[in-house]
Amino acid sequence: MSLKTRDKHFRLPKISLLDFKSLEMDRVLTGLFARIHHRGEDSRLFKRDTTIATFLDHFLANPKRFKDFDKYPAITRGWLETHLLDLVNRGKPGKEAVAAPRPLHGFTYRFRNPKHCRDYGAAQHLYETLWHARNDLGKRAIARLRGFFFEGIEPPRSRAVSTTYVVCLDCGEEFPYDWQEMKMVATARNKQRAVA
Numbered sequence: 001m002s003l004k005t006r007d008k009h010f011r012l013p014k015i016s017l018l019d020f021k022s023l024e025m026d027r028v029l030t031g032l033f034a035r036i037h038h039r040g041e042d043s044r045l046f047k048r049d050t051t052i053a054t055f056l057d058h059f060l061a062n063p064k065r066f067k068d069f070d071k072y073p074a075i076t077r078g079w080l081e082t083h084l085l086d087l088v089n090r091g092k093p094g095k096e097a098v099a100a101p102r103p104l105h106g107f108t109y110r111f112r113n114p115k116h117c118r119d120y121g122a123a124q125h126l127y128e129t130l131w132h133a134r135n136d137l138g139k140r141a142i143a144r145l146r147g148f149f150f151e152g153i154e155p156p157r158s159r160a161v162s163t164t165y166v167v168c169l170d171c172g173e174e175f176p177y178d179w180q181e182m183k184m185v186a187t188a189r190n191k192q193r194a195v196a
Contacts, residue, residue: 021120026086029103030112031123036146037106040127049113050098052087055080088116106149 034043056077060070069076081087086102089095100112130138166175166184176185 023119023122024086024099026103027099027117028119028122028126030086030100030109030117031119032126033103033106033149034109035123035127036142037109037150040131042124043109049115050111052077052080052085052096052098055085055098055101086117106146106153 031042035041037043056073059066059076059080060073063070081090084101086099088097088099097116098113099116101108127142130142132138133141166177167173168175177183178185
């Protein structure tokens with residue numbers, strides 16, 4: 001539903017900062033997934049425009065993963081357009097473009113086209129609202145969302161560029177290393193393992 005002229009009179013920049021926008025919840029969720037995974041920060045992934053053909057080629061090129069999709073490319077394309085992808089200018093030849101895959105998994109934000117997947121700050125607002133909720137209820141909600149949409153995926157950790165780690169090749173655990181002392185740094189976690 002578009003705004004009528006009489007509804008736009010509420011936008012008075014010198015009096016109020018209200019600017020009514022129509023939001024697509026799929027795009028807001030796609031932005032929210034990036035913030036959940038990156039602990040409040042937005043993702044800085046910028047890819048070239050992905051098109052319907054990009055996704056179609058991927059499905060058709062992997063017949064072991066997507067059984068019999070290559071036998072019915074027209075049906076696969078129709079399914080992509082109607083069910084899997086969020087499109088802008090749907091049905092307008094030459095203007096139709098992919099905004100992002102529908103938010104079915106936490107990493108859908110990695111395949112978005114930033115130009116077409118704008119949420120006008122709604123994902124940040126939603127994340128901040130949850131983060132600052134009383135009694136840490138929002139933080140617990142964010143943790144549960146992270147557990148649901150990113151189950152089994154290690155969250156990104158920020159590190160100083162000059163930090164060195166020793167990585168165990170068996171379990172993948174990282175241990176801080178001090179170049180001055182030429183040994184691994186003792187942490188509370190390492191001490192607990194040594195005792196056990």
